[in-house]
Amino acid sequence: MANWVYSGLRIGVKSTHYPRAAEETPGVSPGLPMGRPLRSGELGEVVDRCPTGALKRGEQRIVVDHRRCVHCFQCVRGTPDPLRWQEGYEWARRATPGEAPASAALGEPLAAPFSRSLHVRVVDAGDCGACLREVKQLSNPYYNLHRLGFFITPTPRQADVLLVVGPGSDQMRSALEKAYAAMPAPRRVLAVGACALSGGVFGPSFMCSDGVGSIVPVDVEVPGHPPPPLAILHGLLVLAGRAKEMSTGETRP
Amino acid sequence: MEARTATARVPQEYFEHIDVLQEGQRSRCEIRSRAGQLPELCRWVRKRGFVFVGLIVEQEPEQWLLRYVFYPSRREGDEGEASWVHVISSQPLPQTTFPSTLEVIPGIDWHEREAEDLFELKFEGHPKLGDFVLHDDAWQEGLAPMRKEFDAHRPIGHRTADPNWRPQRIVHAAGAFAMPIGPIYSGVAESAHFILETVGEDVIRALPRFFYKHRAVEKIAEGRWPEEVMLLAERFNGISAFAHGLACAQALEAIGNIDVPPRAEALRAWLAELERLRHHVGLIHDICESTALTVAASQAAMLEEELLRLCGSLTGHRYLFGLIACGGLTRDFKEAELKSAVERAREVLERLSRLESNLIRTGSFLDRLEEVGIVTEKEARAYGLVGPIARASGLARDLRRVQPYLNYAQYAFDVPTESEGDGYARLRVLFAEARAATGIIGQALDRLPQGPVRTERVPGGPGAALGWAEAPLGAAFHWVRLDDEGRVSRYRIIPPSFVNWHAFYLAAEAFAFQDFPIILASFGLSVSENDR
Numbered sequence: 001m002a003n004w005v006y007s008g009l010r011i012g013v014k015s016t017h018y019p020r021a022a023e024e025t026p027g028v029s030p031g032l033p034m035g036r037p038l039r040s041g042e043l044g045e046v047v048d049r050c051p052t053g054a055l056k057r058g059e060q061r062i063v064v065d066h067r068r069c070v071h072c073f074q075c076v077r078g079t080p081d082p083l084r085w086q087e088g089y090e091w092a093r094r095a096t097p098g099e100a101p102a103s104a105a106l107g108e109p110l111a112a113p114f115s116r117s118l119h120v121r122v123v124d125a126g127d128c129g130a131c132l133r134e135v136k137q138l139s140n141p142y143y144n145l146h147r148l149g150f151f152i153t154p155t156p157r158q159a160d161v162l163l164v165v166g167p168g169s170d171q172m173r174s175a176l177e178k179a180y181a182a183m184p185a186p187r188r189v190l191a192v193g194a195c196a197l198s199g200g201v202f203g204p205s206f207m208c209s210d211g212v213g214s215i216v217p218v219d220v221e222v223p224g225h226p227p228p229p230l231a232i233l234h235g236l237l238v239l240a241g242r243a244k245e246m247s248t249g250e251t252r253p
Numbered sequence: 254m255e256a257r258t259a260t261a262r263v264p265q266e267y268f269e270h271i272d273v274l275q276e277g278q279r280s281r282c283e284i285r286s287r288a289g290q291l292p293e294l295c296r297w298v299r300k301r302g303f304v305f306v307g308l309i310v311e312q313e314p315e316q317w318l319l320r321y322v323f324y325p326s327r328r329e330g331d332e333g334e335a336s337w338v339h340v341i342s343s344q345p346l347p348q349t350t351f352p353s354t355l356e357v358i359p360g361i362d363w364h365e366r367e368a369e370d371l372f373e374l375k376f377e378g379h380p381k382l383g384d385f386v387l388h389d390d391a392w393q394e395g396l397a398p399m400r401k402e403f404d405a406h407r408p409i410g411h412r413t414a415d416p417n418w419r420p421q422r423i424v425h426a427a428g429a430f431a432m433p434i435g436p437i438y439s440g441v442a443e444s445a446h447f448i449l450e451t452v453g454e455d456v457i458r459a460l461p462r463f464f465y466k467h468r469a470v471e472k473i474a475e476g477r478w479p480e481e482v483m484l485l486a487e488r489f490n491g492i493s494a495f496a497h498g499l500a501c502a503q504a505l506e507a508i509g510n511i512d513v514p515p516r517a518e519a520l521r522a523w524l525a526e527l528e529r530l531r532h533h534v535g536l537i538h539d540i541c542e543s544t545a546l547t548v549a550a551s552q553a554a555m556l557e558e559e560l561l562r563l564c565g566s567l568t569g570h571r572y573l574f575g576l577i578a579c580g581g582l583t584r585d586f587k588e589a590e591l592k593s594a595v596e597r598a599r600e601v602l603e604r605l606s607r608l609e610s611n612l613i614r615t616g617s618f619l620d621r622l623e624e625v626g627i628v629t630e631k632e633a634r635a636y637g638l639v640g641p642i643a644r645a646s647g648l649a650r651d652l653r654r655v656q657p658y659l660n661y662a663q664y665a666f667d668v669p670t671e672s673e674g675d676g677y678a679r680l681r682v683l684f685a686e687a688r689a690a691t692g693i694i695g696q697a698l699d700r701l702p703q704g705p706v707r708t709e710r711v712p713g714g715p716g717a718a719l720g721w722a723e724a725p726l727g728a729a730f731h732w733v734r735l736d737d738e739g740r741v742s743r744y745r746i747i748p749p750s751f752v753n754w755h756a757f758y759l760a761a762e763a764f765a766f767q768d769f770p771i772i773l774a775s776f777g778l779s780v781s782e783n784d785r
Contacts, residue, residue, distance in 0.1 A: 029565070125466075126444070126468055132443060134571075136441050
């Protein structure tokens, strides 16, 4: 009979110190491209290399819309004027109000009683499996979301946060709407991954939305393709009022 | 068996003509079936030992072209270049009824259902068409989105789901209960739906309903450039992104007759095996989690995370996105980085082996897997199953062996096979394949050639070819057709999960309700890969 208790204890504590301290182990995050000023004489041809329109020419600058970045690395590989890449993972931002239903609470973190007890309902609206896998990693000893008071709940009835991944495939639309409708107030929606924020390489089309924000009101967005577990954790911390959203240093066009 | 020999023996009454075409380095034998003889011709091809891959439907300006793809199953000591066989059936566009080949090829079932839903073709003799890809309660009839006339970017006015729609019930018995599961599951899981018709504890029927995650990848690929379609190939199933990207790249390279440099071939195999290792550790975690053996699940999850960090620190992306391109790879790696990666992978494997030895000494865990969720070899063969599941049922098919690609012929590796076909056999195959994958990345590093990692050439066009790879879940096939401009006019993916989900119900039925999540985990199939 295997001694699971012993083999577990032998491994010891592996949890990251984040959010108390930054996690700097290599490989915890793919990073994101950074905008930069246009160099003198540069036409910004690197902008045309982006297949999803995440790069735009602003005022003398190359501007990055992180919601559209699908990590193809075309802006850093095989080009004479590559963009710089930022390491890190604290990317969560409030969703741009845009056409979301008018709601005073949209994007506001949940009130204090929820900050150390957040229950999350995860809904897959057509993801490729990578975002879902990163969400699953949150329960592994390295990230251990339970130590922060965050829990995955099996029912929307007991959920504070609806975590949505995927580009909003049409045949998941009504299931997603029902899951949101079943949540009692106060509730928040966390859209995770480029597909959920912009449709990624799939949407908009007759089968996919241009972001799940067109199906449920999104409070906080986490870009990435997929966002690493630490980025998703940051998104939850923002909703719990325990972390600041990404600074607006990176403007969106 | 030799193509010429095979074609010389095809009975005259079955075919109109036969062409042998070059596809890059390979040849394929296209047999155009005579009207009304399609099922007989397919039966003849199967009897000669050819393995059915899938059906590719194409709409040409004047005709429907149905392509039934087969590859020769190699036996030890087979001489000669064995050509693939494509049985072609065509009809003028207004004629949309074809004979079903279900009696001859059980694995054609879902292909015909998909073609009916997406192209509005009828397959005479198929017992159940409809409500497959396009759900009846959500979409109006006659949509046919894969037809050229349908504009993928024109928004369809949103329909209200029919509130009176009910799934079909099969079991009518005292105490029969239909338990719907999904599309949203209780944990963190992909969206798919099952109806378990139970009498007491026993699952009498398990009826799956997929395509909730359908993103119409094949449709939106049309009109795009090859580089854009490569992005779709990598991203429609992120957990085996590299393998699918590889299959698509190989199709494009065959169209353009592009030679991939030797270093790129070797690195592609290296990365594909690293992906297989990481993928299988993830499945092992899922199996432990399904049986609620939490300590084992945590240990497996840590190993998966370490492999993700390894992939991330080496390549820039935890799931290996952005590495593969038509003609090679987008970047090279230093010797020292690769060496360090192999050492770390070996270290993970050592701990994986310790996990395995603990698991096989845990009776309560084995009880949930042994003799549960059985797929027999006969069933695996009939349904044309692929991947670790097929190998756990005794069907030793692995494209790296039977249809080698890249430089796999140079490496010594096991293709582990078991015979019981139960959950435990599938688990053992996963551990053995993880070991074999680690062995290959060591060998690949020892013999890595120097040189460039990419041939900068575009595939051009017009032309069409099939690319394939043994993805972590099994044989994956990508068919790409490029038009005169070099844009994609048809993109067909035949993923291993599509083939294997078809047979899942065989394992789930005749077991208890509580076994269902464990059988699901022991199959480890991907819904996003199936749904595309």
